[in-house]
Amino acid sequence: MEQVLFRHNRPGRCITFAEYRSQGGFGALTRALRELAPLDLQQLVMDSRLRGRGGAGFPTGLKWSFVRRDLPGPRWLICNCDEMEPGTYKDRVLLEANPYSLVEGVILAAYALGVPHAFIFIRRGYESAAANLRRALAEATTANLLGENILGSGFSCHIDLHLSAGRYICGEETALINALEGKRANPRAKPPFPAVKGLWGGPTVVNNVETLANIPDIVANGPEWFRSLGATPDAAGTKLFCVSGHVQNSHCFELPLGMTLGEIIDGPCGGMKPGRSFKACLPGGASTPYFTREQWGIPMEFDAVAKAGSRLGTGGIVVFDEETCMVGATLNLIRFYARESCGWCTPCREGLPYVRHILERLEGGRGEPGDIDLLREQVKYLNYAFCALAPGAMGPVDGLLRHFQEELREHITLKRCPFGGRG
Amino acid sequence: MIPDSLRKELAARVREAITPREAAVDIMKELQRHSGWLTDEGVEVAAELLGLSPLQVEELATFYEMIYRRPVGKQVIHLCDSISCWCMGGERIMEQLREKLGVEPGGTTTDGRFTLIPCACLGNCGEGPTMMVGDTLHGRLTPEEVNDILCAA
Amino acid sequence: MPGLIIDDIPVEVPAGTTVIEAARSVGIWIPHFCYHPALGSVGACRLCAVKLLDGPVKGIQMSCMLPVQEGMVVSTTDAEAQAMRRNVIEWLMINHPHDCPVCDEGGECTLQDYTIAGGHGLRRYDGKKRTYHNQELGPHIQHEMNRCIHCYRCVRFYQEQAGGTDFGVMGSGARVYFGRFKEGALDSPFSGNLVDVCPTGVFTDKTSRFRARYWDYDMAPSLCPGCSLGCNITPVARYRELLKIKARRNDGVNGWFICDRGRFGGREVNDPARPRAPRVDGVDVPWDQALDTFVLRLGELLATHGAGSLALVGSPRLPLEGQLLLARLAEIVSPGNVCWFTTAGEARGVLAALETLPPEGVASLADVRGAGCVVILGVDLLAEAPMMALAVRQAWRNGAKVYVMGISEWTFGSFLGISVTPVSSLDEVPPAERVKPVLIGNSRDLPSARVDEKLWGGARVALLQSGPNAVGAALLSVDHDGASLEELLASGRIKGVVAVEADIPGSWLAGIPFVAALDWRQTETVAVAQLLLPTTSWLEMDGTFINYEGRAQRFLKVMNPGIPLRGLDPTLHPPRIHRSVPPGGDLRPAWRLLAHLVERLGGRSPESPFTGRWERLRDLHPEGEGIMVYTHGSDSSEGGG
Numbered sequence A: 001m002e003q004v005l006f007r008h009n010r011p012g013r014c015i016t017f018a019e020y021r022s023q024g025g026f027g028a029l030t031r032a033l034r035e036l037a038p039l040d041l042q043q044l045v046m047d048s049r050l051r052g053r054g055g056a057g058f059p060t061g062l063k064w065s066f067v068r069r070d071l072p073g074p075r076w077l078i079c080n081c082d083e084m085e086p087g088t089y090k091d092r093v094l095l096e097a098n099p100y101s102l103v104e105g106v107i108l109a110a111y112a113l114g115v116p117h118a119f120i121f122i123r124r125g126y127e128s129a130a131a132n133l134r135r136a137l138a139e140a141t142t143a144n145l146l147g148e149n150i151l152g153s154g155f156s157c158h159i160d161l162h163l164s165a166g167r168y169i170c171g172e173e174t175a176l177i178n179a180l181e182g183k184r185a186n187p188r189a190k191p192p193f194p195a196v197k198g199l200w201g202g203p204t205v206v207n208n209v210e211t212l213a214n215i216p217d218i219v220a221n222g223p224e225w226f227r228s229l230g231a232t233p234d235a236a237g238t239k240l241f242c243v244s245g246h247v248q249n250s251h252c253f254e255l256p257l258g259m260t261l262g263e264i265i266d267g268p269c270g271g272m273k274p275g276r277s278f279k280a281c282l283p284g285g286a287s288t289p290y291f292t293r294e295q296w297g298i299p300m301e302f303d304a305v306a307k308a309g310s311r312l313g314t315g316g317i318v319v320f321d322e323e324t325c326m327v328g329a330t331l332n333l334i335r336f337y338a339r340e341s342c343g344w345c346t347p348c349r350e351g352l353p354y355v356r357h358i359l360e361r362l363e364g365g366r367g368e369p370g371d372i373d374l375l376r377e378q379v380k381y382l383n384y385a386f387c388a389l390a391p392g393a394m395g396p397v398d399g400l401l402r403h404f405q406e407e408l409r410e411h412i413t414l415k416r417c418p419f420g421g422r423g
Numbered sequence B: 001m002i003p004d005s006l007r008k009e010l011a012a013r014v015r016e017a018i019t020p021r022e023a024a025v026d027i028m029k030e031l032q033r034h035s036g037w038l039t040d041e042g043v044e045v046a047a048e049l050l051g052l053s054p055l056q057v058e059e060l061a062t063f064y065e066m067i068y069r070r071p072v073g074k075q076v077i078h079l080c081d082s083i084s085c086w087c088m089g090g091e092r093i094m095e096q097l098r099e100k101l102g103v104e105p106g107g108t109t110t111d112g113r114f115t116l117i118p119c120a121c122l123g124n125c126g127e128g129p130t131m132m133v134g135d136t137l138h139g140r141l142t143p144e145e146v147n148d149i150l151c152a153a
Numbered sequence C: 001m002p003g004l005i006i007d008d009i010p011v012e013v014p015a016g017t018t019v020i021e022a023a024r025s026v027g028i029w030i031p032h033f034c035y036h037p038a039l040g041s042v043g044a045c046r047l048c049a050v051k052l053l054d055g056p057v058k059g060i061q062m063s064c065m066l067p068v069q070e071g072m073v074v075s076t077t078d079a080e081a082q083a084m085r086r087n088v089i090e091w092l093m094i095n096h097p098h099d100c101p102v103c104d105e106g107g108e109c110t111l112q113d114y115t116i117a118g119g120h121g122l123r124r125y126d127g128k129k130r131t132y133h134n135q136e137l138g139p140h141i142q143h144e145m146n147r148c149i150h151c152y153r154c155v156r157f158y159q160e161q162a163g164g165t166d167f168g169v170m171g172s173g174a175r176v177y178f179g180r181f182k183e184g185a186l187d188s189p190f191s192g193n194l195v196d197v198c199p200t201g202v203f204t205d206k207t208s209r210f211r212a213r214y215w216d217y218d219m220a221p222s223l224c225p226g227c228s229l230g231c232n233i234t235p236v237a238r239y240r241e242l243l244k245i246k247a248r249r250n251d252g253v254n255g256w257f258i259c260d261r262g263r264f265g266g267r268e269v270n271d272p273a274r275p276r277a278p279r280v281d282g283v284d285v286p287w288d289q290a291l292d293t294f295v296l297r298l299g300e301l302l303a304t305h306g307a308g309s310l311a312l313v314g315s316p317r318l319p320l321e322g323q324l325l326l327a328r329l330a331e332i333v334s335p336g337n338v339c340w341f342t343t344a345g346e347a348r349g350v351l352a353a354l355e356t357l358p359p360e361g362v363a364s365l366a367d368v369r370g371a372g373c374v375v376i377l378g379v380d381l382l383a384e385a386p387m388m389a390l391a392v393r394q395a396w397r398n399g400a401k402v403y404v405m406g407i408s409e410w411t412f413g414s415f416l417g418i419s420v421t422p423v424s425s426l427d428e429v430p431p432a433e434r435v436k437p438v439l440i441g442n443s444r445d446l447p448s449a450r451v452d453e454k455l456w457g458g459a460r461v462a463l464l465q466s467g468p469n470a471v472g473a474a475l476l477s478v479d480h481d482g483a484s485l486e487e488l489l490a491s492g493r494i495k496g497v498v499a500v501e502a503d504i505p506g507s508w509l510a511g512i513p514f515v516a517a518l519d520w521r522q523t524e525t526v527a528v529a530q531l532l533l534p535t536t537s538w539l540e541m542d543g544t545f546i547n548y549e550g551r552a553q554r555f556l557k558v559m560n561p562g563i564p565l566r567g568l569d570p571t572l573h574p575p576r577i578h579r580s581v582p583p584g585g586d587l588r589p590a591w592r593l594l595a596h597l598v599e600r601l602g603g604r605s606p607e608s609p610f611t612g613r614w615e616r617l618r619d620l621h622p623e624g625e626g627i628m629v630y631t632h633g634s635d636s637s638e639g640g641g
């Protein structure tokens, strides 16, 4: 299987600047600065059909094209490396092995967007990824691949690393902007979208690490090549799938976008752990509705997963075996979301603890027949929250209600968790 | 007491920032690194450096998970309690830590060595259960290993 | 102007209006917590849900965040929209105490109203409620965090609107907490507005806690007499006691807010020791006897010393009705010897203001809020007219440059959280920045102030005056050639003074054989007067004030006069004799007493204080924007600025 983002990796350690360069690293940047106008570069990305890897799958080129270039004052680019969604660790794996693709991608994106100053917003706890980035930025600056008048092109770009102090909501792009500005990381209202009014009021693009790390190879090899990487005609590029849970090999794999769930689990993941069988999974991180055996054959690609009632999200696949209580799993997820709510809007701040309470009641054997309807009502109305956190949190609850009603009922009739959970 | 040298260093960091507020998280972290936690004095010093009121610093300090506004032990143990670690038996590790340290989640051992904090995903989901002691990540934990790690820490 | 349909009613509103505001404009009230007309829309509470049935946007939407678009079809009564609102209330009530009977906000609580209106009558949540520690926030505001519904209005008012930095929001998620870094009195001179903006009982007015319920309140639209701005207020009274003061909306004047001085001051009306009975030579007497004595002694004085020996003195705090009748009385008893100012300096300043300012050049508080450039000429606004300072801050928030002359820019700017530029003369304000300029000064300094002609030309000007009705006093001074008492006394002819709610230093009156005072305050003048006729305060009568900009506004009677039940001598309550008035309540408005004297001494009863050019103030409505009466002489403009 073709490796793009992991192409440079060396086992057990981070690659060096020299190694990256010797494999053609920063060639895309050199060429782009010489041969491509910023808008050509943007068109290239548009043609590649690269979709954002941060969770929403928004076409990257299209997002860039929304940036208002006619406003006075600077534009900004932010690379989102907050990665705090449970089950998601691809950006860390990528950056611990190779920070250079991202740095090159950020500079290319900055060039395309006419951004003189970009930020990489990195979560707490990613100390070695941050150290790699710091080193890479210094090396790139020394080599005049970054900083003033890059390679004599007249284009200047600075990249700052911002280390977060930890909150899941900081990954939401407008909350991230507030966090960067040193404000409380509550999300902002959209519209205006960041592309019009973002960081310090200027037009701003926020892209995920993996998204930006793909740019150098798109520039180097062309959009057709990138599109051909997918496993289905609709899917462009590879995807980092980070797998966890009850599989044999729980690692982060770079796979063609559009491989089926079954192929991924039975293939690189080496199947389930010995003696276990597959019950369900979160197909794309903690905010996505569960997949079950029924979705085994679904191509893991944005549209197909959406059509099957879930979301590809971040590509974080969390696999559960048949002994997992899905009420318990959902409760665990909701505990995370309730704790990570920023506290701005009512549905999330008050509704999530309510959902947690209902699930605790069910898991603890104190559930009532009306609780299933009550949950359904919560799922419906929590969707009208201020940002996507609470609706995301409802993903697994929605999945629970659709796929595991029997299990829910059992909790109520038995007055205990059939799997021994205590809530 | 926050030494003058540190104040000067931090003032330079504020001057580098695009707006003083942009440096707020860095300043709080540095002050925390100095005292182990962000003390009231730390909040006041940060306010002075950033041109904010102590309340405005507090608004930020209390938002983030990794800024401690209460004293913590010499080592902070962050145990991931999110889904991937949970399904790999994270709850058992929590039991083990509670028993071994004799503290409830959020508490500090009487000898002041450890503070136990359950936390959101540490980004090590493939190797759950995971905990972070200080800045060091430990994955695929078993109760036995937890004992070893605590002894070594 | 986009047209849309809300609940079958066609609505046309300017582009940029939100659906919640458009609905309001046709009388449809969409429940909301976080939205506030002065604080804007932030979409936090999610209560204002409506359903868009057709048009460019569909489905459930928050009406406060949704700008109107052509062709929208909005339903506020759709079942799904109602269910959303019911859920929001249920979520909020999960952690809200169910003890309205012991909450001071009960009866005037928006959460209570919406909970009942939305039909959330049964609690489905069976867990524990979240509780918080309350902070001590000083003498005025009580903190009860358990009642918080996290609409963020308090912090948005305190930090954004008022520029305060010592109160804010801490924590995240369900642990969000509104308070201070450490306990202690709130710094902002506008802190009392927290009570008004909080939709529940988190912030209540400590000065009136648990004294009465909403439905027991004596309330009426009134005006703040604290300075010359004329802020609109709603005083709340019970059993003849002023309990608290709330801000009353007037977009041309104070907007939605008032300052703490106006809100928490003004309590001398409750003083049981206030003048409460007519008094002659230190002895309480019945009204008839006091009035007879007044007429008798006045006659004696005039007979002995001649017509020019009596000075009639009003004041800038005397409501317009009294000021007008004082002029009438003067015509009868001592023509030419009437004045509405005590000192010559005060009179000169206010009159100079009147002469210098063309009516169209006056800046209202709304003009200040909308200014592009503000120059403050030597007045400490926070000390003299805090709401003017708040208006300057709003101008600054909208991008205006603020210049100060002759005051410490540090105190002013830092206290309001705005940046100001000190200048030493108006010339230093760059001409390019004189966009929609407003000058703010004090009439006191006007006679000596040197003002740049060019800037005056284009600028609107706000000149603070010496009292809530100083402009009324000035207008009458012009009409009646009224000087100041200081000048009248200088002539040496004055042997008698009738002081109507006028503050005359006791020493000035030392050699005067006849001093009569009509007042409701225990002043130096009252203390030395041989004859005292006690009057009602502005809360116990209807009346009119003309504010600094020449805006006549009406206030209505809030409560009956009398010694407050609280503080009443136990021998007086319950009453053991039948009375028609409560103890200490036999007081009369100054203008009625003056009207009585006009009738007795002039032979004809004045049917209304408002005759001639004042006639159009007769039916002035207290809820409107007021009537502009700045020009002395002929015409004057209607409506607010």
Ligand SMILES: Cc1cc2nc3c(=O)[nH]c(=O)nc-3n(C[C@H](O)[C@H](O)[C@H](O)COP(=O)(O)O)c2cc1C
Pocket (backbone or CB within 6 Å): A051, A052, A053, A054, A055, A056, A057, A058, A060, A063, A080, A081, A082, A083, A084, A085, A168, A169, A170, A171, A172, A173, A174, A206, A207, A208, A209, A211, A212, A387, A388, A389, A392
């Ligand atoms: C609650 C929440 C958390 C998010 N966390 C992340 C994150 O950690 N990393 C990320 O790239 N995007 C995250 N996103 C998505 C971002 O808002 C944004 O869509 C993304 O960074 C855009 O990048 P892309 O276009 O490259 O996908 C989050 C969104 C929400 C609502």
Ligand code: SF4
Pocket (backbone or CB within 6 Å): A169, A186, A187, A340, A341, A342, A343, A344, A345, A346, A348, A349, A385, A386, A387, A388, A389, A390, A391
């Ligand atoms: S849904 Fe609301 S409370 Fe939750 S994170 Fe988003 S804005 Fe904050």
Ligand code: FES
Pocket (backbone or CB within 6 Å): C031, C032, C033, C034, C035, C042, C043, C044, C045, C046, C047, C048, C049, C062, C063, C064, C065
């Ligand atoms: S009033 Fe619209 S969300 Fe609060």
